[in-house]
Amino acid sequence: MSTTAKIVRITINGKVHELEAGRDITPAMTLSHLLREKLSYTGLKISCNEGACGACTVLMDGKAILSCMTLAVQAHGHEIVTIEGLAKNDPVIEAFAEQCEPGYGTALQCGMCTPGFVMSTKALLSEVDKPTMPEIKEALSGHICRCGCYAGIAQAVLHAADKQSSKKGAKS
Numbered sequence: 675m676s677t678t679a680k681i682v683r684i685t686i687n688g689k690v691h692e693l694e695a696g697r698d699i700t701p702a703m704t705l706s707h708l709l710r711e712k713l714s715y716t717g718l719k720i721s722c723n724e725g726a727c728g729a730c731t732v733l734m735d736g737k738a739i740l741s742c743m744t745l746a747v748q749a750h751g752h753e754i755v756t757i758e759g760l761a762k763n764d765p766v767i768e769a770f771a772e773q774c775e776p777g778y779g780t781a782l783q784c785g786m787c788t789p790g791f792v793m794s795t796k797a798l799l800s801e802v803d804k805p806t807m808p809e810i811k812e813a814l815s816g817h818i819c820r821c822g823c824y825a826g827i828a829q830a831v832l833h834a835a836d837k838q839s840s841k842k843g844a845k846s
C-alpha cells in the first residue's frame with residue numbers, strides 16, 4: 675500500500691476495514707454499494723436506491739441511516755452495524771421471525787424490507803424501552819413493505835420490546 679494513499683477506515687460489525695481511496699472506494703460510491711457489492715454484507719437491500727423505501731437501513735454510531743443516501747467516505751471513522759452484526763438470538767430478530775399471529779398476520783413475506791425494518795427497530799429500542807404504537811409508526815414511517823405486512827411488523831416491534839425488557843430484567 676502506498677504511503678501517500680488516503681485510507682478510509684470504517685468499523686463494520688466490530689471489524690475495522692481499511693479502504694484505499696481511489697482503489698477500494700471512490701468519492702461518489704454510496705455506503706450501500708460499498709457494503710453489498712464490495713464487502714458482501716448482502717443483508718441490507720438496495721431497492722429504490724433513492725431514499726424512499728428504507729430497505730438499505732443500517733446503523734451508524736447507533737442511529738438508523740439510509741445507506742443508499744450516504745456516501746461511503748462519510749462513514750470514515752464511524753461504526754456501522756448491518757443485520758449480519760446482530761446476534762441470532764437478538765430480541766428483534768426473534769420477534770420478527772416469530773411474528774405470525776392470527777389477527778395480525780405475518781411480519782414478513784418476501785423479506786425484502788425486513789432487514790431495514792429490523793435495523794430501525796434496533797435504533798428505536800435503543801432509545802425507548804417500551805415504544806407506543808404512534809412512536810413505532812413514526813420510527814418506521816420511512817419504510818415501505820410492498821407485501822403490506824405493516825400490522826404484523828408493528829406487532830413484532832411490540833414483541834421485540836417485551837423480549838428486550840425481559841432479557842434486561844433477567845440480567846439485572
Ligand code: FES
Pocket residue numbers: 719720721722723724725726727728729730731740741742743
Ligand atoms: S434503497 Fe435506500 S431507501 Fe430505498
Ligand code: FES
Pocket residue numbers: 781782783784785786787788818819820821822823
Ligand atoms: S415482506 Fe415483502 S416487502 Fe415487506
